[in-house]
Amino acid sequence: MDIFVDSAGPLLQALGTTIVMALIAGVGSLILGTFVTAARISPIPVLRALAFGYVQFFVNVPLLVLLILAVFVLPDAGIIGPLAPTAVIVLALYEAAYVAEAIRSGVNTVGSGQVEASRALGLTLGQSLRYVIIPQSVRAAVQPLGNVMIALTMNTALAAAVGVVELTAAANKLNLVQAQPILIFSVAGLVYMALALVIGLGTGKIERRVAIKR
Amino acid sequence: MSTTTKPSGARPAVSLYDEPGPRTRRNIRIWSVVTFVLLGAAIAAALVQFASHGQLDADKWAPFLQWSIWEYLLVGLWGTAQAAALVAVLGGIFGVILALGRLSNVRVIRWLSTGYIEIARTVPVLLLIYVMLFGLPQLGINFPLLWKLVIPLTIANAAAFAEIVRAGILGLPAGQAEAALSLGMSRGQATRYVVLPQAIRFASPSLVTQLVSLIKDTSLGYIVSFTELLYRGQVLSSFNHLLIQTFVVVTLIYLVFNGSLSTLASRLRTRPSTRTLADPGEPVGVPVTDPRPTTVA
Numbered sequence: 101m102d103i104f105v106d107s108a109g110p111l112l113q114a115l116g117t118t119i120v121m122a123l124i125a126g127v128g129s130l131i132l133g134t135f136v137t138a139a140r141i142s143p144i145p146v147l148r149a150l151a152f153g154y155v156q157f158f159v160n161v162p163l164l165v166l167l168i169l170a171v172f173v174l175p176d177a178g179i180i181g182p183l184a185p186t187a188v189i190v191l192a193l194y195e196a197a198y199v200a201e202a203i204r205s206g207v208n209t210v211g212s213g214q215v216e217a218s219r220a221l222g223l224t225l226g227q228s229l230r231y232v233i234i235p236q237s238v239r240a241a242v243q244p245l246g247n248v249m250i251a252l253t254m255n256t257a258l259a260a261a262v263g264v265v266e267l268t269a270a271a272n273k274l275n276l277v278q279a280q281p282i283l284i285f286s287v288a289g290l291v292y293m294a295l296a297l298v299i300g301l302g303t304g305k306i307e308r309r310v311a312i313k314r
Numbered sequence: 315m316s317t318t319t320k321p322s323g324a325r326p327a328v329s330l331y332d333e334p335g336p337r338t339r340r341n342i343r344i345w346s347v348v349t350f351v352l353l354g355a356a357i358a359a360a361l362v363q364f365a366s367h368g369q370l371d372a373d374k375w376a377p378f379l380q381w382s383i384w385e386y387l388l389v390g391l392w393g394t395a396q397a398a399a400l401v402a403v404l405g406g407i408f409g410v411i412l413a414l415g416r417l418s419n420v421r422v423i424r425w426l427s428t429g430y431i432e433i434a435r436t437v438p439v440l441l442l443i444y445v446m447l448f449g450l451p452q453l454g455i456n457f458p459l460l461w462k463l464v465i466p467l468t469i470a471n472a473a474a475f476a477e478i479v480r481a482g483i484l485g486l487p488a489g490q491a492e493a494a495l496s497l498g499m500s501r502g503q504a505t506r507y508v509v510l511p512q513a514i515r516f517a518s519p520s521l522v523t524q525l526v527s528l529i530k531d532t533s534l535g536y537i538v539s540f541t542e543l544l545y546r547g548q549v550l551s552s553f554n555h556l557l558i559q560t561f562v563v564v565t566l567i568y569l570v571f572n573g574s575l576s577t578l579a580s581r582l583r584t585r586p587s588t589r590t591l592a593d594p595g596e597p598v599g600v601p602v603t604d605p606r607p608t609t610v611a
Contacts, residue, residue, distance in 0.1 A: 143331050143334060143338070143342055144342050144345045144346055144349065145342075145346065146345075146346045146349040146350055146353070147345070147346075147349050150349065150353065156569075156573060156576065157569065159526070159572075159576060160526065160530075160568060160569050160572035160573045160576055161530070161565055161568050161569055161572070162530035162531070162533035162544065162568060163530070164533045164534060164536060164544065165533055165544055165561070165564065165565055165568060168536075168544070168548075168561065169561050169565065172557070173557050173558055173561045174558075176367065176369065176557045176558050177363055177364045177367045177369050177558055178363060178366065178367045179363065219331075219332065225331055250435070250436060254436065254437070254438040254439075255438070256438075257438030257439075257440040257441055258438075258440055260440060261440065261534075261536070261537055268438060268440050268441050268444065271441070271444070272444045272448060275444075275448060275449060275452075276448060279452045281445060281448070281449025281450065281452050281453060282449070282453075284449075285441060285444065285445045285449050288441055289433075289437045289441060292436055292437055292438055292441070293433060293436045293437065295436075296435070296436035297436070
């Protein structure tokens with residue numbers, strides 16, 4: 101256990117990086133994903149096609165390819181940003197596609213009566229989206245969204261592959277010095293599990309609170 | 315892209331709006347134009363940015379007209395396919411075992427399977443790959459390159475497959491297993507001949523989606539230097555110094571390869587096979603000993 105005490109500083113910093121990345125990318129992907137869903141179900145064909153293309157692109161291209169594109173390749177075209185924020189942006193863009201899919205599956209659970217009722221009340225499409233459809237869809241999608249957020253947290257590890265020093269990178273670095281692979285990687289794995297558990301419990305709690313009893 | 319949007323993109327699942335009237339049609343037109351203009355502006359800005367760094371020059375793209383470069387990359391795609399096939403088969407087998415384990419009546423098996431699934435779902439694959447790459451060799455365990463990629467992916471994907479198969483089994487009406495048991499099948503026979511075939515057919519769209527996800531995961535071969543598409547792209551770009559062009563092509567290959575699988579998945583989802591579960595109206599070949607009741611009806 102001394103290993104962890106000795107290098108507690110860098111490790112905690114790396115853990116902090118992982119958590120901050122997950123938080124920012126998580127919030128970003130939730131917001132962006134909601135807009136993508138809204139575009140996906142809008143009556144404007146161009147927007148719908150755009151949202152469909154967006155989801156298809158990010159669902160079919162590996163995250164690692166996107167990270168490498170953004171970090172190593174785009175600088176060749178003069179597009180360059182600081183490393184960690186770039187990784188966070190890519191992560192948010194990538195997971196937004198999955199968020200959009202999750203919310204869209206929630207939209208499918210909203211009864212057509214709800215939509216018709218809102219229309220009968222004279223709500224415009226924007227209003228019925230904002231006050232009727234999206235709130236219910238997001239509620240129905242809490243559990244899938246939680247799974248997306250867990251996947252997002254796991255995917256922050258990929259940032260290590262492009263040089264961000266987060267938990268996985270720090271664990272690897274520590275192991276290269278200390279040569280205690282089983283111990284070090286198990287602890288890193290446990291930390292990820294703990295993060296996933298927090299998200300899982302959190303979404304469970306949120307789901308119970310916001311669930312619509314029909 | 316626009317032609318492929320038609321099947322699932324053109325028709326939202328819930329009908330959110332009426333047939334548009336004249337005013338809505340005008341609004342839709344206005345917003346379409348606005349979106350088009352914004353989209354065009356974004357694309358133009360990107361093109362200007364790329365052109366200003368000489369990335370759109372013809373001589374930078376011309377090499378990709380040669381077959382040899384494509385051959386080089388397609389060998390990588392073949393590696394991707396091989397790794398993905400291994401992971402799919404191994405992960406699929408372990409996944410079915412785990413799914414059955416999680417639904418088992420034996421408590422120990424149920425706990426072990428559940429524990430494995432929950433753990434494997436929440437550990438980053440990259441961490442497992444680092445274990446294979448840097449951890450185990452320190453202990454004198456060194457797998458061949460391919461397996462350094464396949465083992466971590468199998469560990470992770472077995473859990474994912476297990477959850478999909480389990481959802482498929484749980485989505486099956488209980489009557490199926492009950493009927494099989496009442497016909498005198500053992501639980502094993504009922505699972506093998508009645509429950510699993512239907513559950514897997516039922517879960518096939520999700521299984522294909524998971525296949526796409528695991529193909530994407532094989533890009534981690536880049537880290538273990540296994541010859542797959544992304545790694546080949548990396549090697550190629552360090553030879554020809556055409557970083558942007560090479561990676562754009564690699565991205566497009568992934569997009570086409572996985573995109574066709576994703577399209578298959580959504581086809582399976584929207585157009586399920588004729589033998590759907592929720593169709594009780596279909597006449598079943600009941601062995602009729604007395605033909606009279608049927609002729610009366």
